[in-house]
Amino acid sequence: MTVEQIRLFLDESIAGKIRWERIRILGGEPTLHPNLLEIIDMIRNWRLDYAPEALIELNTNGYGHRVREVLRLIPDDIIIKNSNKNCREQLFDSFNIAPSDKIAYQFADFRNGCYLAKMSGIGLTPYGYYPCAPAGAIDRVFGFDTGRDRLPTEDDDLYDQLKKFCRLCGHFERRFHSKVHRPTMSKTWENAYELYSIKRPILHRYGERDIIVH
Numbered sequence: 778m779t780v781e782q783i784r785l786f787l788d789e790s791i792a793g794k795i796r797w798e799r800i801r802i803l804g805g806e807p808t809l810h811p812n813l814l815e816i817i818d819m820i821r822n823w824r825l826d827y828a829p830e831a832l833i834e835l836n837t838n839g840y841g842h843r844v845r846e847v848l849r850l851i852p853d854d855i856i857i858k859n860s861n862k863n864c865r866e867q868l869f870d871s872f873n874i875a876p877s878d879k880i881a882y883q884f885a886d887f888r889n890g891c892y893l894a895k896m897s898g899i900g901l902t903p904y905g906y907y908p909c910a911p912a913g914a915i916d917r918v919f920g921f922d923t924g925r926d927r928l929p930t931e932d933d934d935l936y937d938q939l940k941k942f943c944r945l946c947g948h949f950e951r952r953f954h955s956k957v958h959r960p961t962m963s964k965t966w967e968n969a970y971e972l973y974s975i976k977r978p979i980l981h982r983y984g985e986r987d988i989i990v991h
């Protein structure tokens with residue numbers, strides 16, 4: 778996300794009197810963002826004025842010299858969640874297994890979402906707001922382009938997004954303890970990645986709804 782998008786997010790939060798309990802900065806690998814320190818400062822300033830109790834977290838894999846150099850510059854009041862990646866074993870479950878590819882989920886109500894939407898809350902990406910961060914990642918591959926361009930209001934349950942994204946999301950199965958040791962993917966994802974490799978979807982960027990970019 779750009780600095781301008783973060784500014785817009787904070788302005789929207791102020792205008793909507795939203796006092797976030799926790800803001801988590803995720804990637805990719807956020808320490809590789811060229812403006813990370815500036816962004817952190819902006820969020821800290823917002824916290825100082827509007828939500829002194831808010832937690833600010835930075836998720837990193839801690840991998841590599843450059844990442845470790847940036848981590849040394851992060852202020853002490855930022856909580857660093859470091860997965861300390863040091864091997865090929867994956868800690869996450871099989872995100873790329875679409876429940877809609879399984880008979881067992883034929884009649885599932887995908888608007889229910891999963892524990893992640895409750896635990897981690899709403900996700901903001903360069904392409905708008907989603908019910909969770911994974912939904913934003915799914916949209917980048919499938920190209921539905923349904924990110925909200927403005928902070929969702931209290932009466933917006935995001936059901937349309939949950940219905941669209943959870944049917945594709947492996948987290949929906951809630952398999953907490955199944956480690957994944959190799960790439961695993963269902964048919965819908967195989968097809969989606971194939972199309973993605975040929976032509977990436979075009980999404981509207983957050984705050985720039987009238988401008989279409991890659």
Ligand code: SF4
Nearest residue numbers: 890891909943946949
């Ligand atoms: S199943 Fe996936 S898309 Fe749906 S709420 Fe959970 S993490 Fe988000």
